[in-house]
Structures are given as structure tokens and as C-alpha cells.
Amino acid sequence: MHNITNIELKENFCIKNMTTFKIGGEIAKVYFPKSEFECVEILEKEPNAKVFGNFSNTLVSSYGCSGTVISTSKIDNIIFEDTRVIAGCGVKGPMLAKAAAEHGLSGLEFMIGFPGSVGGEVYMNASAHGQAISDVLESATLYTDNEGFFRFSNDEMQFAYRKSICHDNPYIVLGAEFNLKKKPVEEIQAKMNENLAFRKSHQPMMTLGNAGSIFKNPKGDSAGRLLDACGVKGLRSGGVKVWENHANFIVNDANGTSTDVLELMLQMYTRVKERFNIELEPEIKFLGGNNLREVEICKILYQK
Numbered sequence: 416m417h418n419i420t421n422i423e424l425k426e427n428f429c430i431k432n433m434t435t436f437k438i439g440g441e442i443a444k445v446y447f448p449k450s451e452f453e454c455v456e457i458l459e460k461e462p463n464a465k466v467f468g469n470f471s472n473t474l475v476s477s478y479g480c481s482g483t484v485i486s487t488s489k490i491d492n493i494i495f496e497d498t499r500v501i502a503g504c505g506v507k508g509p510m511l512a513k514a515a516a517e518h519g520l521s522g523l524e525f526m527i528g529f530p531g532s533v534g535g536e537v538y539m540n541a542s543a544h545g546q547a548i549s550d551v552l553e554s555a556t557l558y559t560d561n562e563g564f565f566r567f568s569n570d571e572m573q574f575a576y577r578k579s580i581c582h583d584n585p586y587i588v589l590g591a592e593f594n595l596k597k598k599p600v601e602e603i604q605a606k607m608n609e610n611l612a613f614r615k616s617h618q619p620m621m622t623l624g625n626a627g628s629i630f631k632n633p634k635g636d637s638a639g640r641l642l643d644a645c646g647v648k649g650l651r652s653g654g655v656k657v658w659e660n661h662a663n664f665i666v667n668d669a670n671g672t673s674t675d676v677l678e679l680m681l682q683m684y685t686r687v688k689e690r691f692n693i694e695l696e697p698e699i700k701f702l703g704g705n706n707l708r709e710v711e712i713c714k715i716l717y718q719k
């Protein structure tokens with residue numbers, strides 16, 4: 416094992432261009448480990464470090480963050496063994512979907528339109544187009560300070576909608592093994608094309624800064640439908656607005672800030688609460704803490 420000093424570290428690193436929202440200030444320390452072992456080495460020395468993939472489902476404060484962050488984007492190994500695929504936590508969804516398709520393996524076609532990486536997708540049990548991580552995951556490699564490396568089976572991950580056991584425990588997802596089904600490459604490609612076409616017509620493209628769905632769907636309903644009924648489409652806050660074609664997306668079309676996003680989220684949340692008495696739960700994560708107004712809004716939005 417090498418010394419922590421050999422692991423790529425950027426100090427006072429402006430994260431803006433690494434995030435899909437194209438929003439975010441300077442983070443005091445950002446590590447870029449190249450393997451699970453390097454990641455653990457950092458966590459042993461800096462147990463309070465927060466782990467992120469490629470900041471696709473995250474709003475980073477424009478006022479920055481004084482802590483230490485680990486980006487797993489370079490832990491991107493993929494190994495195929497017959498119908499199994501083992502992927503590092505930093506592998507991007509579309510990359511994995513394409514690689515699986517080339518091997519004639521079906522089950523990950525939904526990942527083609529998700530900009531997130533494997534770690535985050537397993538953590539939150541990402542799903543779309545009738546497929547979910549929980550349908551294909553064989554096991555996940557996890558880590559905690561107390562228990563070190565360990566592996567959990569699909570059952571042990573306790574998957575539910577946008578949820579896994581990791582939400583209630585300090586577990587970090589370092590990798591995952593999926594068990595896929597053999598299918599003709601053309602069939603897999605056709606399903607991926609269909610998913611991409613859906614994304615193009617229903618969701619903003621990544622060239623327009625956004626972080627995917629803003630709120631989780633409440634049980635038995637749709638956040639998009641509820642928000643739409645409250646007339647939020649096109650509602651603007653500074654440099655960001657609710658997307659005109661789907662009320663559960665915020666797009667950064669005019670160099671917005673994290674405060675713009677949080678103020679808008681608060682308006683969306685409040686309208687749905689007042690009209691339907693439903694408290695929407697954010698799907699996106701927030702990383703910040705240096706701005707009082709943002710902390711105040713987060714207390715309301717992230718109360719659970």
C-alpha cells in the first residue's frame with residue numbers, strides 16, 4: 416500500500432464543472448482515489464470525508480464546503496465473468512450499460528440515460544423504465560470504519576424505492592456485482608435506444624445543467640404530477656427555473672447558484688404541502704454548510 420500522499424488530492428477545488436447541475440463553489444479537499452483500497456486508505460485517515468460519485472444527483476453549495484470529499488469517479492474498473500459483471504463504484508451508468516450490451520447481457524439498459532455512477536445508483540436503488548438496481552444486483556461491496564470491507568447480498572441491502580440499508584447506516588458502496596441475462600445484442604440496443612428516446616422527450620438533456628428528479632415520488636403518486644398541478648412549471652429563482660416540460664426538474668439555464676435552487680425547491684415543496692398536504696422528500700443530496708440561508712432551507716427540506 417502506498418502512502419496517502421500518493422493519492423491524487425486537489426485543495427480548494429472548484430467543483431462546478433464536475434457537477435451535472437454546473438453549480439458549486441470550492442471544496443477544501445477533494446481526493447480522487449483510483450481503487451477501492453485507496454478510497455479506504457483515505458477514509459482511515461479522514462473518517463469524516465464524504466464520498467460522492469460524479470456529483471450527478473447532488474447540489475453543491477456555491478459558497479463551497481469546508482470539509483473533505485472523496486470523488487470515486489476514477490474507481491472505474493469493469494470485469495465480466497460469464498453473465499456476471501463486477502463494477503467499481505465510480506463506473507458511470509451509461510458506460511456500464513454500453514459495456515453490458517456489447518457482451519450481450521441485459522438488465523442494465525435503464526442506466527443508459529442516468530449520468531450517475533454505480534456507487535450512488537446502488538446506494539439509492541436507482542430505477543427507470545421498469546428496471547431497478549434491486550432486480551439485477553447480486554451483491555455489493557461495502558465499507559464502514561468499524562467493520563472494514565464486507566459484502567452484502569441483494570436481500571441484505573434491504574432495497575426499496577430510492578432506498579437501501581446504506582441510508583440508515585454509515586455504509587459506503589465501493590463496488591457491485593450484477594447477475595444479468597443473456598440476450599441478443601440488437602434487442603438490448605433497441606431497449607437502450609427506447610430509453611434514450613424517452614429521456615430526450617421527457618427529461619432535460621445534460622447539456623442543460625440539472626440533477627435529475629428533484630423530489631422522490633411519494634407513495635402511490637408522482638411528484639411531477641403534484642408539482643405540475645401546483646403550476647410551478649417555468650417558475651424562476653435567479654438563474655434557475657422549473658423545467659417547462661416536467662415539473663420535477665430544475666434546470667440551470669442562466670448561471671444559477673445553489674441558493675437559487677434551494678429557494679426554488681422550498682417554493683415547490685411549500686406549494687405541494689399547502690395544496691395536497693404532502694411533504695415531498697428531496698431526491699438530490701446537498702453538500703454545503705457555509706451559508707446561513709441555505710442551512711435554514713435545508714432544515715425544512717431535509718427534515719427526515
Ligand code: EPU
Nearest residue numbers: 543544617627628630631632637639640643660661662663
Ligand atoms: N407528470 C405530470 N406533469 C409533469 C411531469 C409528470 O403530470 O410535469 C405525470 C406524467 O404524465 C406521468 C407521471 O407524472 O403520468 C410520472 O411522470 P414520468 O413518467 O416522467 O416519471 P417520473 O415518475 O417523474 C420516474 C423517475 C425518473 C425516471 C422515470 C422513467 C422518480 C422521482 N423519477 O420519473 O428518474 O427516469 O421515472 O422511468 O422516481 C431520477 O431519479 O433522476 C429520474 C430521472
